[in-house]
Amino acid sequence: MAANKRISKQERYYFHNNLAILLKAVEGQRTTVDFRNEACITGFVDQVDGYMNIVMKECTFVDPRGDSFNYDIFFVHARNIRYVHIPPQIRIIPAIEEQLRKLRARPTEVQSTNRTWKVKRAQQKQREDLLAAQEILQNDGVPKESGQN
DSSP: OOTTOOOOHHHHHHHHHSTHHHHHHTTTSEEEEEETTSOEEEEEEEEEOTTOOEEEEEEEEEOTTSOEEEEEEEEEOGGGEEEEOOOTTSOHHHHHHHHHHHHHSOOOOOOOOOOOHHHHHHHHHHHHHHHHHHHHHHTTTOOOOSSOO
């Protein structure tokens, strides 16, 4: 998942209130996911969302009969997951804290460079007001009256 991908409020809620945040810490690691139908898949976790859906890469799927199949990319729907084996090098509590810290960090919003007519008009009015204020200050607080002789 992209580092600054925007997520929905519901997905953010799920990250904070279940262990999907721990799966987020497994991204980029090689692990095994066991399915409810006794099948399993081993590979690199590419993406995890708040609903616990997983995208894996370079993986091997082993069906309940023991036949194995290789896949470049494989999507695992959350409802099919029984267990996710957490790699031993991942410390669980620090990993959860790190992922929560990343989740709380607000992504920097990109400012639109397109100026609408309304924005242009407001900026022009602001410039005119600043010029008028400077003129008043230069004339010792007395505004210059226009249209009179």
